[in-house]
Amino acid sequence: MADPIHQFQIVEYFPIAKIGGAEIAFTNSAAHMAVAVGAITLFLVGATASRSLVPGRMQSAAELLYEFVATTIRSTAGSEGMRFFPFVFTIFAFVLTVNMMGLVPYAFTVTSHIIITAALAITVFLTVLFYGLYRHGLHFFNLFVPKGVPIYILPLIVAIEVLSFLSRPISHSVRLFANMLAGHITLKVFAGFIVLMGSALGAIGWAGAVLPFAMIVILMALETLVAFLQAYVFAILTCIYLNDAIHPGH
């Protein structure tokens, strides 16, 4: 039986540079990211090339995507959050495209590597930190001091708030990474059951393998939902964190 972890292997296509002892190479991960970015750019540029008052199919799809992200930002971070629209839109479009591409058989799932999701989450974290400090100065730290808390439990609350703020990039990145990793492993494990039943029991096994196959079809639908939902959750959490930078003491 094939190893269900095998699908996450990084394959080097060609080396680019060597910095110190570390080799920088063009990998299958980089190739999939390049394809995703190319596809998003092609879609958005193509859809808005002939802007018309009554949108065609492509333009409608692009406007739908715009409105979806814009509504999410307005409802969580207020209208001031719209200055981060390009940032959130980029993250959402990238994560969504990459998650969906990972569902194609034999394709590589870029977001199933924690280095990718961690890089995105740390970018969000640092943006929140620096924008909050830039805009509110030291008042940004009001974020850690909730209003109306009795003074004798305040030190404990502040410690918990600081800790939860610092652990945000971890939970933010692990949520996306773990969902994609676990989902794809589950799919491959069920696919392994088909081969296992067929090779162990012969004709009866192959007939019985209809059951795990049906399960894969159902799981595939669930994974499509999860791929979209996790991109949405990643984007909405980005908005919620940005809201803290914009309105810290609320």
Next chain:
Amino acid sequence: MDPVAAKFIGAGIACIGMGGAGVGVGIIFGNYLAAAIRNPSAAQGQFGNLIFGFAITEALGIFSLLIALLLLFAL
């Protein structure tokens, strides 16, 4: 103890955590259904919140599944 046996036992124990996520998802959908029966006209408006809460809760179960899978395959 045999390290391989310990690995499998550890993976089994890690999966207990998924029970908590199961309880959480049940509470979310149960309460949504109860509220939707009381006020069906408001149910559609809260569907987004339902799915968001489901995704956040389900992720916690996935964390423990991740530990089990890492123990089984990666370590």
